[in-house]
Amino acid sequence: MHRLVSRLPAALLAACSLAGCASLQSSDQNLLGLITPYRxxxxxxxxxxxxxxAQVQPGMTRAQVRDILGSPLLTDIFHADRWDYVFTIRRSGAEPQRRGLTAFFDGERLQRLDASxxxxxxxxxxxxxxxxKVPSKLPVLxxxxxxxxxxxxxxPTEPAVATTPAGPARAYPPLEP
Known part of the structure; x- marks a missing residue:
């Protein structure tokens, strides 16, 4: 019984310490409101x-679609007639974005384009x-x-005086004897 009583304060201290650590990490944006981690x-x-x-039209070849939209992010050997273009971006200070577009082909020609x-x-x-931060009032240019x-x-500028070109200031000997 004496051992249990002597270990109780240490157990309570450990439990409080762990609970405090969990509350420090509750925010994804900063630590204690002071430190913002690099994202x-x-x-x-x-x-x-x-x-x-809008430039992509049905009937275009795969090469023409690739020239306009770029290489697809996803191509699948099991779905060779489907190209998936997926774009995601996460930047600090801006909302995360995710957009998708799918090109369906019939052989070598584009059949349709499904875009969100x-x-x-x-x-x-x-x-x-x-x-x-964009200034509220832009200067007039x-x-x-x-x-x-x-x-x-x-x-007014003076007209340029036409001068005749002078010959070489120095005569050089021929390069070949």
Missing amino acids: IEVVQGNVVTREQA DDLPSEQEFVSSISTA ELTPEQRRALPAPA
Whole structure:
């Protein structure tokens, strides 16, 4: 009985320590609200945009489809007439994304293209993966007609004087005797 009582504080201390460790790791984003671990960016597959999918038409050859969409992420020997294009990206500070597109072939020709409805345009894709803070007001890079009229006129330039080319300043001996 005496041994049990002497080991009880050590067991309670160990249980509390383990419970404390579990509560420290409860957040995936940071540790104790102070330390943010580095998360590697994982990009897999080909980005297929709405514009690219619109260029692909039934009847195209496999080479033409590959030229537009790139090499498929998945090709299967058991489903040789099916190419799967899957794109996933995980970046810190941006939402994880997963999109898919499947090309079905009949022999060497494209039969149909199955794409999800959420294929982004190129501009939408770039803005969805960007983690940069965009300023609320962008600077104007073009002058208004009033500002152009207010500019000083360029100074007149003198016409270039035509000079006749002078002969060689030094005569070199011939290379062959």
